[in-house]
Amino acid sequence: MASIRLLLACLPLALATITVLDPSDYADLAADATDNTLEADYTTDNSGPQYLLYNITGPYYYSDEDGEIDHQTLTVDANDTSVLVVTEGSAVNVSYTDVIKKGYSTWLNQASFFGVNAAINVANASTTYIDHSNITVHNGAANIYAYGTGTTVYVSNTDLYSSGPVSHGLYAAGNGTVYASNLRHYSGGKRSSSFSGDSPGGYIYVTDAVAHTAGVGSAIFYTLGDSYGKDVIGKSENGPSLFSDGAQSSVFENVDFTAGLLAGTVMFSSSTRSSGASLSFSNSRLTTLGEDMAALWFGNLIASATLHATELNTTSGILVIANASQITQSFDHFVGWEENSSIQPAQATVTVTESTLSGDIVAYNGSSISWSLAEYSSWTGTASTGRGTAYLAVALDKTSTWTLTKNVYLQNFTNADTTNSNIASQGYSIYYNASSSANAWIKSANTTLPGGGSLQSY
Template sequence: MLVSILLLAALSKATVTILDPSDFADLAADAADNALTADWDYAPLSYQAYSITGPYVYNDTSKEVSHKTLTVAANDTSVVVITEDSQVNISQSTVIKHGYSTDLYQSSFYGLNAAVNIANASVAYLDNVNVTVHNGAANVYVYGNNSYAYVSDSSLYSSGPVSHGLYAAGYGTVVGKNLRHYSGAYRSSSFAGDSPKGYVYVYDSIAHTAGIGSAIFYGQGTVYAENIIGHAQQAPIAFLDGSQIDIHESDLTAGLLAGVVTFSSGTRQSGSEISFTNSRLTVLPDEAAGLWFGNVIASASLVRSQINTTSGILAIANYSQVTQDFNYFAESTAAAEATITVSESALAGDLVAYNGSSINWSLGNYSTWTGKAYSGYGNASFSVSLDASSSWIMTGHTVLTNFTDADTTLSNVHSAGYNLYYDSSSAHNSWLKGNTQKMHGGGYLKPASKSQLRGSH
């Protein structure tokens, strides 16, 4: 069950209860299934090693399936297999899958054991379908160029590890509308794109995950989400591994690690991007940041959006990595570089960088920021830019590598008695001419010392 809190007025709140498939399932019966984890300590095969089979195989055909119950109870076996340029429409039906996966890498890359598997330039339409899986199986999996699945007005429920709701890989595309999804187990995200790049588009849906590492979105390709209410009880709302995720008009809650985790699973890559528009991100853990970046060069965009954290930290950039279990951070091979652009938003919280990482923070279009920037450990680099319509309320002393303000009088920086230090040797700061000046609120703008720039402040 999800509970959405609507802020109706400054002194009043209303709650709306939103049902998901867990409200109607026998969760106690699936407790053992959901307690299972997975062993990833073996070399993945780079080719499809198992045949995708099942009792309902549609090969080079067109088919209408309506008002049916389709089931199987077997390991490494799908219920429905749609392949070789087929088009299959399934409506008003139930798909039930039992059975374990022998090789979870094969499940991830090729959909082994998925309840519904679409591949080889095939197209599937699922309408008013209930897909239930146990023992660790994806609900709907799509693989390959020109392979598509369209899932609407349907319910997806899963137990067991690595049992994603909508799942795309190998440049396949899945589109979901008006869905209700629940997964109770480890690493079982609601809407996932795996390697090679999968494309996921989801609208007007409810998503609820309970397992460790089970995000609302997992991306190694492109994810577009609109009007989603989601709660990841023991995961961020999104893992981005070299991907782009675009979120609109959504209300999402994270329960582990961070609000969004952006990383590179191998060597450091660039190009990952997360954007929020007209959306709210709530982050519950005491020490978790809203946005976390590790071993990556990435960007984020916040437009008319909120980030609410218990920790008071908006963003962290670090020399760190996500473990295979997706439950804690470990050391990586490279620092993170994060560029965050804020538009028409009011945000409160701090920016923290570690071990040579950097955060570039830009406020525009009547945005406000209440917070400070500081090094968590070692040297760090921060750049802050404000346009003339935006403002910064400082909550602590801050050292910046680069500082740009379209209001050269600094009337939009409210120091509250804190000092703002800048690198006088940076060309970006030449407009400050190495000067010291008093700011609104009693603090001073000053050139930074060498020790401050090394992060020893």
């Protein structure tokens, strides 16, 4: 992974450049180049049956028993086969061990929903501790898969490497849980996120980690359930830092994420519009590289996001997009009503505290964005409608400031400083809907703003 400029928490204004390494720095990437061109088959029979077709099996198999594995090399080269299976209430410790998996998965749904073909599959109220190990997979396989209520995997001081499609690093579903610390991950394949949940939801908790994905549609976190990341450096070359599908929860603290495709974070619903999705960043930085990439993107979803002491660095100058849209199965572009007539507008509520942000918020096709600044935050930018009608609301507390960069039309405008002295208009105006009850405090007045602009009703 390339050098990254990091904010040092212990030195508030100090910057340092360090080189962060991940498993790709010592792997033979050229040898896996063909593997990483493979596509996930999500079209044949809709990815296959959604019930378990066959027993999950592997050469190292523990069922209702305890075990210890240390200083060994475990391998398998077979399709639809794991290396290590821990099931039916087993407890297995794995230390100082290399796990190497080759072989393809026949059905995408079998791999996604049940962990078929994963290098390590832990299921059915089992517990596994993994430390000081290396887990390598090829041809499309998860490194570690946790499935089922009561199933818990603990991973520490471990490297994960994968090639091939849908090769997630940590993967949890069916209420399974993974706790990971001091982890390094790299995936080169498509749709191969570092830390992923699946349906029914899984729970992923990651601290002190480095994550690097190269394939299209491969995020750092893919939330179906709950995701928590603390002290994580992540780079997605051809994806966002986060995919979140449906009413899921993603919490990030002291992370530094870089995204190369779609948006910094992508929150959507792949079925009907759902409500209750949440996202938070605290003491973090999110960087987007593409000229059309927003930091935060919402589609076909009702969601909330909180940014506390967080930087959003965008090449596009766009902080937030809300749209009537979602993601294709290839995870490489957004689609709208032309592919799914049931898509509905997004409703995004974003609360900013103790942050300094520059950029615009944009809503499309009936979507809405409620943008709130509090606790000494400052914003330089505007709110606008990209296409069709949209609903935009901006709120400020007395400690926060807004510097306008264009005229803005708002459904709702709320300012705890009723004199509007915390607004630098630069000659631009705020137009508000006089019919909205949220604007009653303005009393339908037209007033001058600091900097020569005005506050006017429409």
